[in-house]
Amino acid sequence: MNIENELKELTCTIANPGLNEDGSYSRLPFSEEYFLSVQITADILEKEDLDVHIDTVGNVIGTLKGTNPERGKIMIGSHLDSVKEGGLYDGALGVASAIMCIKLLKENNIKLKHDLLISGLQAEEGSPLGGTFGSRSMMGLISIDEEYEKVLRSYGITKDDIEKAKIDTGDIKGYMELHIEQGKILETGNISIGIVTGIVGISRYMITIKGECNHAGTTPMRMRKDALICAAKVLTFIDDQAKGRKDNLVATVARMEILPSAIAVIPGEVQMLLEVRDMEKASIDAFMEKVKGFCDQLEGFDIDIRIIIEKPSVYCDTDFGDAIREACDIEDLTYTAIQSGAGHDGNAFGSKMPIGMIFVPSVNGLSHCKEEYTKWEDAEKGVRALYRTLLLLDEKIF
Numbered sequence: 001m002n003i004e005n006e007l008k009e010l011t012c013t014i015a016n017p018g019l020n021e022d023g024s025y026s027r028l029p030f031s032e033e034y035f036l037s038v039q040i041t042a043d044i045l046e047k048e049d050l051d052v053h054i055d056t057v058g059n060v061i062g063t064l065k066g067t068n069p070e071r072g073k074i075m076i077g078s079h080l081d082s083v084k085e086g087g088l089y090d091g092a093l094g095v096a097s098a099i100m101c102i103k104l105l106k107e108n109n110i111k112l113k114h115d116l117l118i119s120g121l122q123a124e125e126g127s128p129l130g131g132t133f134g135s136r137s138m139m140g141l142i143s144i145d146e147e148y149e150k151v152l153r154s155y156g157i158t159k160d161d162i163e164k165a166k167i168d169t170g171d172i173k174g175y176m177e178l179h180i181e182q183g184k185i186l187e188t189g190n191i192s193i194g195i196v197t198g199i200v201g202i203s204r205y206m207i208t209i210k211g212e213c214n215h216a217g218t219t220p221m222r223m224r225k226d227a228l229i230c231a232a233k234v235l236t237f238i239d240d241q242a243k244g245r246k247d248n249l250v251a252t253v254a255r256m257e258i259l260p261s262a263i264a265v266i267p268g269e270v271q272m273l274l275e276v277r278d279m280e281k282a283s284i285d286a287f288m289e290k291v292k293g294f295c296d297q298l299e300g301f302d303i304d305i306r307i308i309i310e311k312p313s314v315y316c317d318t319d320f321g322d323a324i325r326e327a328c329d330i331e332d333l334t335y336t337a338i339q340s341g342a343g344h345d346g347n348a349f350g351s352k353m354p355i356g357m358i359f360v361p362s363v364n365g366l367s368h369c370k371e372e373y374t375k376w377e378d379a380e381k382g383v384r385a386l387y388r389t390l391l392l393l394d395e396k397i398f
């Protein structure tokens, strides 16, 4: 079997329902395009003799029976939804790669000891439902208040659907996913495989800077308390501090509101949304202490920093990491340890079971746009690494 060709065809087939005229893909959570993609995936899995189940929130899960089912199950897969006008590879390549493993098992006449679950997951990308919705539903991690119930209803989902989507994780020995890197580390280093060490935690803060609103014509420069100028200093401090670090912490201000935002009025208040990502919560906290310290010494301004979202980081399992490394050695593939700056379904699965992730290079690091591209020869290497890792895990884990 020509893995490269087969993989390309599979990925395109699965992703196809979302194909737009400009070459981008849109399979938004719970959209018609998404469910078409689910149906196509289910049909392919059925053709490969898997028991296929589409759950109450729209995840598709196929089961390939193992020879020693008492050993438990191993799950591999990715998500089938995409962002609006995203690329071909994000999610779809991971599902296609998981299916390729089934084809390779068949071709090589190998029967796994474990049951193998292939998952195509719903609503991994950000939406009003919250990211990784499908995997969080499976793991029973969705908490529902009145407000959220309204959101669910707008998607045609009930509390009961969420309850029924929950699976028993007792006998699942771990989750593996192949995904595009969505960054430039592998490409720049000319490395085939990224062995993901973990998925970073995300903390978001609302920084409110209060100065003094006044007439922009009659207030002399020395008498101003311009909140926007103060915000510029805070923003520059954040960027300088983050750039000066030797670790992988990243900090971004991506939204800013200037009040009153009127011509001829000195800005009296600025609200900015700061996001900090790192594997270690302690590093994020220490970073924010520095930001607070800087803000405290800015005279004449009232600055408030409030945390609004905190998502913990998830470490990949070291045994899974070792298996991927061994797989790369067997397949003669170059690799490096890498952390994921983006969230994945592993965030949800990682709270209940060991996880492992394989990254393949993204050309120019581009993702979530139609320019997203991974060379098929690189994707093929990823499939070989995933397949080999699966065989090793099947031997090693009980």
Ligand SMILES: [Zn+2]
Pocket (backbone or CB within 6 Å): 079, 090, 091, 124, 179
């Ligand atoms: Zn993705």
